[in-house]
Amino acid sequence: MRTPVIAGNWKMYKNIAEAVDFVEKIKPIADKAAHCEVVIAPPFTALAAATKAAKGSKVKVAAQDVHWDKEGAHTGDISPGMLLDAGCTHVIIGHSERRHDHGETDEQVNRKLKAALAAGLAAIVCVGETLAEREAGQTREVLERQIRDGLAGLTPPEFSRIMIAYEPVWAIGTGRTATPEMAAESHRQIRDLARNEFGEAEAAGVRILYGGSVKPENIGGLMAQEEIDGALVGGASLKVDSFAALINFPR
Numbered sequence: 001m002r003t004p005v006i007a008g009n010w011k012m013y014k015n016i017a018e019a020v021d022f023v024e025k026i027k028p029i030a031d032k033a034a035h036c037e038v039v040i041a042p043p044f045t046a047l048a049a050a051t052k053a054a055k056g057s058k059v060k061v062a063a064q065d066v067h068w069d070k071e072g073a074h075t076g077d078i079s080p081g082m083l084l085d086a087g088c089t090h091v092i093i094g095h096s097e098r099r100h101d102h103g104e105t106d107e108q109v110n111r112k113l114k115a116a117l118a119a120g121l122a123a124i125v126c127v128g129e130t131l132a133e134r135e136a137g138q139t140r141e142v143l144e145r146q147i148r149d150g151l152a153g154l155t156p157p158e159f160s161r162i163m164i165a166y167e168p169v170w171a172i173g174t175g176r177t178a179t180p181e182m183a184a185e186s187h188r189q190i191r192d193l194a195r196n197e198f199g200e201a202e203a204a205g206v207r208i209l210y211g212g213s214v215k216p217e218n219i220g221g222l223m224a225q226e227e228i229d230g231a232l233v234g235g236a237s238l239k240v241d242s243f244a245a246l247i248n249f250p251r
């Protein structure tokens with residue numbers, strides 16, 4: 001039985017006061033939601049305040065990126081230890097906006113992932129094809145490469161501490177959602193790949209979240225798919241009402 005996860009990726013939105021206000025309002029809603037886990041990913045500047053506000057509640061706090069080194073001359077980067085220090089339990093790794101805006105590679109995703117896991121963070125690793133790749137029939141190949149290279153060298157126990165977010169790039173922030181069937185097909189492929197790499201029990205247990213224009217109106221159809229174990233949500237996670245509706249998705 002895989003417990004669903006509803007995760008909000010705030011990207012570059014919300015200052016500290018807005019983040020704290022959001023956490024205060026979402027806490028009672030998350031605490032009542034026995035059916036799922038709730039994660040929010042504020043920007044770096046609001047992490048410490050958000051984790052303080054979330055303390056003692058079901059709301060878990062994720063960072064949106066991490067560096068693989070413990071410390072060093074890396075202007076603008078944040079280490080796994082710094083995220084722990086800010087109270088984070090989770091980190092998003094390999095989001096397509098990092099891959100495309102910052103040229104992040106699968107090899108870098110892998111280094112970040114290993115460092116995050118070694119520090120004791122849980123990771124949400126993002127994979128997904130672009131529109132051109134989907135239209136060229138390369139979806140499976142892209143997912144295969146991202147899983148194989150991004151998760152390379154993980155032990156099965158390490159693998160069991162990650163979640164995978166399938167986010168087709170053409171569906172992110174565009175209002176174009178993959179149909180529940182399309183998403184489920186990619187999720188099945190990802191689970192098959194995980195089975196080959198990490199084993200039957202690990203593949204059966206890994207939560208695979210869907211991301212890309214998830215909103216209260218379409219989450220029911222997505223979550224009705226056996227293969228979809230939750231959602232990584234950008235735009236619709238920014239308002240308390242809509243995030244609350246996502247947490248309480250139709251069941």
Ligand code: PGA
Nearest residue numbers: 172173212213233234235
């Ligand atoms: P979106 O973003 O829900 O705004 O499409 C999802 C994501 O990028 O994680």
